[in-house]
Amino acid sequence: MNVIDIIGQIGRRSDGDCYLGVVGPVRVGKSTFIKRFMELVVLPNIHDEDLKKRTFDELPQSGQGKTITTGEPKFVPSKAIPLEIEEGYSVNVRLIDCVGYLVDDAKGYMEDGKMRLVKTPWFSESIPFDEAAKIGTEKVIKEHSTIGIMVTCDGSFGEINRDSFVPAEEKVVAELKSTGKPFVIVLNSSTVGAKESNDLREELEKKYEVPVLLVDVENLSEDKAMEILQRGIEEFPITSIALALPTWVNNLADDHYIKTSLNKTIEEKMQQAYKIKDVNDLLPSLQENEYVSSVSLTDVDLASGVVTITIDIKDELYDKIVKELVGCEINDRDQLIKVLTEFSEAKKQFDVLGGALKMCEATGYGFSTAGVTNYDIKKPEVFKSGNRYGIKVSADAPTYHIIKVSTTTKFEPILGSKEQAEYFLKSLEEAYEKNPNELLECELFGQKIKDIIGGGIAGKLTILPEPIKVKLQNIIKTISNKGKTNLIAFVF
Incomplete structure (x- = not known):
């Protein structure tokens, strides 16, 4: 599986769109991330050279130091690019570069002692920089994004230390969680191999309860871009859980106590396993069911959100269920043939009367007819009607009438x-x-x-x-x- 396959799965989950809303504090590398992602993933898959050139010209520019460079939200590219995933199927791809949340020590958001005014696609008039960051983040994630990507940093590059980013970072995460959309955090670092940076990644993942990936955004690789999208799609909710049970269990009635018990366990645990990434947490819980011998995760369809779990039932239950169904133990072949013969005979009778019984239960009166083999066909004869003649064919057929009293x-x-x-x-x-x-x-x-x-x-x-x-x-x-x-x- 490559990054294009992941984009295809995201597109199938969201009506053919893969829109990535890139948000976070200012001066953490959001524009750099978008530029590198477009260069790695999108541009190589655009086959129209003119379109590729126009798209390249729209890429955001990165800045250095403390000065803010992104002064207004920007769609990159301005019009979504259809990437062909496979023959006959394309996904529209676009990234959105948001105005960052302000941090201490940043420069470029004040003009003449007042908050700088910036333009946004959502208002005709300019609004203050800090409002643009908050409103833009909400609108981009809620209305324009399939997956949110929050970029923050560990302070290992630039001129702003880590502590200055924390308040803005917390505000962005709170805003993202309020939208209910899936999102991941990219922790931008120039020292991805350092213990301090990896410890911070673990700390943030525990703090915010979302995936945090430690990335050198300046040197973003295709594998890392794929991992970011993979972790993002795992934040989508599970739509349903399909149980792959032994075939003999599938043939039991839906209200049989084994099926009822399994469904109850699934319903209880679904409250805990809301996202695709949580599906592995279901397995130990299902294993605790009194009828289950083993549980395994068979398939996770990221495109649809359907999870398939294979459940094996304890072997001794088979004989127990057979005994309950037939009303006696079956210890050898002779006994099996005897029981099957009796049941076959009973089924033939029920096939005749079953419909009448169901009708009787519903209305108080039911009827049915025996099969064709029970018809008593009379010999055809000629009859006269006025000056004309015809043929009469008659038959007697047993019918069964059942009355509920x-x-x-x-x-x-x-x-x-x-x-x-x-x-x-x-x-x-x-x-x-x-x-x-x-x-x-x-x-x-x-x-x-x-x-x-x-x-x-x-x-x-x-x-x-x-x-x-x-x-x-x-x-x-x-x-x-x-x-x-x-x-x-x-x-x-």
Whole structure:
């Protein structure tokens, strides 16, 4: 992967644009960074020589000493350059050079004892230098940038010491964080190999909680430019997490306790792993799930923000789940074939009745027909209609009608005194308030209430007389075959 590939990923994440807002205190090397980045990354990939020359002429100039050289925000180049990433896909690239936040000891921001006025693209009139820095930083990052790059320095070059940059640096970071846009910090240093500079980098990274890269901006390399963009895109938020689970787990119902547990863990940890760079922090947390044997990061799609995590489930769970699904243990092939045969037969029956059951649950009445193999086809015959003749083909097909009926049963035992009845009532009410289903597990006279109620309902169903069943069947048959829509019933 090279720097152009990274720009392509940023473009895919932001509708084809890669706009880098370069902000920070004055006299830290912002203009130098933009100039070097353009020379390394953008100019070599512009194939139109006239456009390349115009773009080169627009590059900012670097200054020396304490005098401020950037007096107004500047888009570099003034019009975004489309860089071809691959055939048929280009990304618009542009950098924005912001007015820097003022620091002590800097020169060039006062005129006749007053704050220097500068022009900006956002106001028709000139505004004070310090306002231009604050407003420009906010607008550039919030409205014009894909990624923010804050440049600061360690005081190893120039005539301004490190302490003078700190207040302005803190203000810029606070402003950047308030926008919610991803950004990184470039710590400009002429002594990148020095321990003091590396210690400062670590200190700033801990202080600001964003990536800090120690860079000699004057000698910026393509690899370092790529690293800056790479760290920047890792500051984008994770859009979603895809779990790669064993195929047998994928086939479980969505509300199965294993899937529910994994999803709950992911949702909890997503609150902590907001950015792409934080994704590795998810892995140890997922490993703690009671059903997980191992976790690995399979893929991070920087362009879309989708993270793929592969999760392996403990081996012993497979046999446990199979037992729960089929209702018995399977210890050998004979038992497996027996269970599969029973389930195959049950599936054939459910394929006929399943639709009717679902319809019945939804509306109270459901119906379905048997397959073509169950049709009783009659012999075709000729029939006469007036002076004309036709062919009649008829068939009988079994249809299944399912009606959901609410069957009520009561259990009214005589317990003795009022005090005894109230005592039992209180214990039953306590169980009911916890969970109505707990009431069914309570016992009276050595029997669970669920068995008593179940027996009462079964008793009502078994006493339905056969003639009544036949009559109901004939009623449905007549209505279905003759298309009758009116029904009068007398029940006595």
